[in-house]
Amino acid sequence: MKAFVLAVLLFAPAAFAKNTPQFEAAKVVSQNTSSEDRGYAVLPLGTGIVGAPIRRVSDVVVVETASQRMTWVEEGKSFVILPVNGTIHFYRDGQWFVVIDAKKKKHKFGLLHLESISGDAR
Secondary structure: OHHHHHHHHHHHHHHHOOOOOOOEEEEEEEEEEEEEEEEEEEEEEOOEEEEEEEEEEEEEEEEEOOOEEEEEEEEOOOOOOOOOOOEEEEEEEOOEEEEEOOOOOEEEEEEEEEEEOOOOOO
């Protein structure tokens, strides 16, 4: 019983601690939102056929930290508009780069390209 109480006292603070993300700063170099037609989806509806257009929209952002230049892509229906030549704050969530907008909505970006920046070039 003493061992159980000791284990609870040692591990309880870690179990209840809030996992806060580690934010990083980056300069937004460019942002490009685009939309393209991908054809039509043909679906049966009752005894007829209905065609619905397929559109692909994406948001490509180039950001620069102190040591890296990264190209991110966000796909979805609503994008975050970032300040080009301004500073943003993001955190890493596994393979995703997460930016939180003014309405507290998370925008997840995937990594397309990564290059290191040498200290001499800056």
